[in-house]
Amino acid sequence: MTSPAVAPPVTHSIADAAARTGVTAHTLRYYERIGLLDVARDPNGRRRYDATDLARVTFLTRLRQSEMPIRDIARYVDLVREGDHTEPQRLAILQAHRDAVVHRIDELTQALAVVDFKITVYGGSTGSIHTLHTESDCT
Amino acid sequence: MTSPAVAPPVTHSIADAAARTGVTAHTLRYYERIGLLDVARDPNGRRRYDATDLARVTFLTRLRQSEMPIRDIARYVDLVREGDHTEPQRLAILQAHRDAVVHRIDELTQALAVVDFKITVYGGSTGSIHTLHTESDCT
DNA sequence: CCTTGACTTCGAGCGCGCTCGAAGTCGTAC
């Protein structure tokens, strides 16, 4: 009931890949240039993105969204290319990043509290319940 | 039992202000240059930061930490200078910013989930409880 | 044939938010 001998190579043009991942074609080329991606070429020299490529782009995008510097992403990707024995180091990078993200969320949450407080001072609504502290060195 | 006639003007040098707010003196000057701060001078032309100035710097720092563009902060500060009648507009800016921060926290939280998932794939620990989904287009 | 359009490479440019440093001015200490 499964398909015949050879697997069909499902690949995508750069425009397609851009549409599917939500990053621009320019950025896809840029990522490749700086070594974050290794993309195959068709006989005419055009990029073909397979599922793995797209998955990587999506993952990169998550890392970027969470502010991992491109420098660090490049290190991670280099480790991936070096083979399975680098998994511990990759794990370490991800764990360090995890900690950074948690810290960043914390920072944002604190800033949010300050902004929310200011909003209530201005008499606006924030959608949250407040325990108001006093002290309003106003601005 | 309270103090005599004139209030003592408690002000701080730029080095002091920098130490108290955690931003560099260079940055304090920069913020002033671009109009985020109005700082008094002593007879020798040196900056003196009062409590209000420090409070503003601290608030600015929160806005910056939460990624409000300097352009927007400048607009806000300009409104403050224009007087009380601009409070509705200030409120609007803060509310828009609040929404942006909430959205950003959300985004980070999603990215965190992805990173956490990857960490467990690598066999590491994240400190969180996971409901594992399958699908591992690995990298 | 010629055009169109999607692609290629690669260097340059941009917007942001600082960050630095040169050159000058003070007040105090020795």
Place this chain on the structure above:
DNA sequence: GTACGACTTCGAGCGCGCTCGAAGTCAAGG
């Protein structure tokens, strides 16, 4: 006096992450 150190102004520089665009290649369509 002179040396120090903390400050001043202001223009330039930097690191980051794209973003753009020029010039060229190629295949399909009319």
